[in-house]
Amino acid sequence: MTLDAQGANAINRAGLNGQPPRCRHIDQLVSVEYGPPECTQCLALGQSWTRLLVCLTCGWVACSDDVGGGHARDHYRETDHPVVAALAPRSTWRWCYVHRRAV
Template identity: 35%
Template sequence: MKISDCKHYPKNPAKPNADKCEGGDPDPELRVCLTCGHVGCCDSNIFQHAKNHAKETGHAVMAYYPTDEFSPIWCYEHNDYLES
């Protein structure tokens, strides 16, 4: 799905609030919420802090962290990767 077709993608993507999982898990596979900058562990982790953050807040779009211009972006509402 294209980023431009996703109504959940924020107009001004947020910068990460932390460099580790804000839920306290040491998992190296992290995701950053592009709405508020929350950093959480990925879905393959038992705690799924990023996914839980999306459910609790409605912030559906996450990027892999650390983030760069090639980082995959995921929308939990569409259950799909977003492409430019």
């Protein structure tokens, strides 16, 4: 085991070949049931969306920042739920708002 200056296991924290450290928020997620495939805020405002994201903490579905609604980001700001995923078939894309990167 490789330890860092604080005596913590550096291998668990470091990524391979210069990759960023693993996002620990992923490890804290549990299986959740997703809400309906629509952005309720956009519907209430009469707006449309191009891409939906699902909160992997609670299953809330909202639009991405692509078109200006940004309701998924608003959900993060209100709840501190850190990780969302694209609500699209076979997509493996996930985003951590805390680390501001794909995970």
